[in-house]
Amino acid sequence: MSAPATSRFAQFKLVLLGESAVGKSSIVHRFVKNTFDELRESTIGAAFLTQTITIPETDTTIKFEIWDTAGQERYKSLAPMYYRNANAALCVYDITSRVSFNRAQDWIKELRKQAPEGIVIALVGNKSDLSDNREVELSEVEEYVEQYNSEATGGGSTIIIAECSAKTGDGVLEVFNRIGRALPVEEAINAAGGRARQAGGRRAGGVDLNRPRAQAQQGGSCC
Amino acid sequence: MTMQPYTPPLDNGSSITSIHNSGNTTSNNNNDNLIDLSDSENTQQEGQPQPSPQAVPQVPTQAPHPEATRHASIHVDVNPSEQYQQSHRPFDFHVFLSHLRKKSADPLVRYIRSFLSSYIRQGYTFSAEQRIKIIIDFKQFMNDKFAMYEPFASMDDIDLENSREGLEKLVMNRLYDQCFPPEVVKTNPQFMPDSYTRDLILDKEFETTLEKFSWINGTHLDIDLDELGTDSTNFLDHAINELNKINQYRAPRDKIICILNACKIIFSFLKSTNKETNADAFVPLLILVIFKAKTSNLISNIHYIENFRGEEWVNRGETSYYLSSIQGAIGFIKNLGVDELTITNEEYDAHMEAWEAERKQREVEIKINQTDKTDSGGDGLLVQPQPQHIPSTPMRSADYSQQGLSPSSVLFSSAEMLGKSISNFLSPSATPPSQDQQQSQAVVPAVSQNMIDEFQNLPDNQEYQPPPPPENEINHQQLSEAYDTLREVFPNLDKNILKDIIYLNRGDVDVCIDACLQLVADE
Secondary structure (H helix, E strand, O other), X not given: OOOOOOOEXXXXXXXXXXXXXXXXXXXXXXXXXXOOOOOOOOOOOOOEEEEEEXXXXXXXXXXXXXXXXXXXXXXXXXXXXXXXXXXXXXXXXXXXXXXXXXXXXHHHHHHHHHOOOOOEEEEEXXXXXXXXXXXXXXXXXXXXXXXXXXXXXXXXXXXXXXXOOOOOOOOHHHHHHHHHHXXXXXXXXXXXXXXXXXXXXXXXXXXXXXXXXXXXXXXXXXX | OOOOOOOOOOOOHHXXXXXXXXXXXXXXOOOOOOOOOHHHOOOOOOOOOEEOOOOHHHOOOOOOOHHHHHHOOOOOOOOHHHOOOOOOOOOOHHHHHHHHHOHHHHHHHHHHHHHHHHHHHHHHHOOHHHHHHHHHHHHHHHHHHHOOOOOHHHOOHHHHHHHHHHHHHHHHHHHHHHHOXXXXXXXXXXXXXXXXXXXXXXXXXXXXXXHHOOOOOHHHHOOOOOOOOOOHHHHHHHHHHHHHHHHHOOOHXXXXXXXXXXXXXXXXXXXXXXXXXXXXXXXXXXXXXXXHHOOOOHHHHHHHHHHHOOHHHHOOHHHHHHHHHHHHHHHHHHOOOHHHOOOOHHHHHHHHHHHHHHHHHHHHHHHHHHHHOOOOOOOOXXXXXXXXXXXXXXXXXXXXXXXXXXXXXXXXXXXXXXXXXXXXHHOOOOOOOOHHHHHHHHHOHHHHHHHHHHHHOOOOOOOOOOOOOOHHHOOHHHHHHHHHHHHHHOOOOOXXXXXXXXXXXXXXXXXXXXXXXXXXXXX
């Protein structure tokens, strides 16, 4: 039984970290509104949003659950509540603010210590449209990441680095595409299938309205 | 104070078969901007009675309806038809109940009744973990049974999810008194699991913290309420009201919807003032709402949601996000100090000194009160010592007087044990128990016997059954012969019930016939 197009589906939790003024939620709003899917209005509020992307080569649809966090320093103690069980973290800084870059580095340190193993981390500089006021050079970020990776013992995936502009939309979708490609899609699909069988045919994590039956069947029949 | 809109009619099995009008259906899938809780009230419809295994009427009857919030001057730009799309598709409790009413679903109703009545009788002896596990196991058991009986068997995923929602609500409405610490302390104070006592201590500590910081306002959290406009206090009140409704509902889903509604009001307010609607703006307001709401037993409520809300709904998605947010906000408040606030050290110290003075004054008052009472214990602040509760049924008082059982000596080791005891019931004749049964009786002799006795007193007494014993213990030849015999003798009994009975009794025809006779007699 060959699977129909886009029959592979995986869902991931992505947490947004970064200082208040870096525009991390603007990046997400841009991502959610700008892509091919129609805007999915969340039911409660815009701090939690979802968006799907398709990765054509592997015929996979990835649904991101995007969790915004409060960037104010005083609320940093709340962050662990948000990044537990996260599959990916988007650490955002403002390329015109060195302070915000330092703060993003702090988040990466904390994630490496406390976040789930294997979390995909992206270090993203926002406001690339303001490069005249740039304080953080991309080469500098590359250097930081290279050094960080060499120091980090015991695995952990490479940090993805990118720049984008929530204002113009430049580079935003690319960030999510790259994260999507770095995520353990196979693992997630297999795990979901296993859970579905265990739960008597229902899929864990709720039922996706877009693809209810096909998914459950696939989960049940593939192994 | 916690509102107590409901008092449980704890008479015996009789309430179990009563027929109740149990909800007002979907009549208000209206333009209400808030998530509909209408399915949890039972006040409106006088019309057709609904069959409901006794649990449904346990919901609060005078609970204010969320509709009230429509009077808020706040508008949300959410298309009502879309508002459920993510975490909360429309849930219709009445649809679930009407499915249960179908003749073909009778066996399911019996499973539920049987489970609930045994849990209500035995639940007070369970540890906190057992209370959770047994309910999870039962949900799983019922999920498997849904696949066997119409109309559930042919449902699509969405209707099945509605059924699982309905089941959770039905069960938790009824078992609230066993599972929600602030209720347990009222109904069975002598059987408080340690973690329930701990939850109540955490509740008190948190309420004390809120008192201590009752002077906090928006400016301390960098929220400019003036900038947010004249509606701001109005909006705060609405969000507070929604959050405080959490103590009026019994089902985990309803409780979490109170939280979501409070969050939704915060967002709609941010939207209406053209503020950014992100976590930067949301989190401080949520914290302020918690400070001002002073919700009783908030920690117990959150733990109850974590423990009893089905995993499929709580671990992912939007619900999970807002549950995490309130957990984070609670943690923030618990650890609050001068560094987290926008305030001068002088002002902060002045507030703290005032609080210290007030606290000392209260301690004096408490001491005075305590000396008035003769037998108040050391931790009077938390749980006022209750007079030894005389068990409500003769059966229970017999237990205590005859066996002098302590809670721990009657603990079931797991849900399996509960199942085994029930399967004992299913072989009520004096046949030699199998090895398994001997083991379970060795562990909990008194209770097993009592459960059998109690089950025999029930009008419907052969419902909840554990998964069948491992295949290798069963002689298939014997099973199929037993099945043929029973089909002849009891042509009117449901085939699947026959099969269950045969499995549970390992194909012992005589025992099975006894069990079936009991069934037929009941009918």
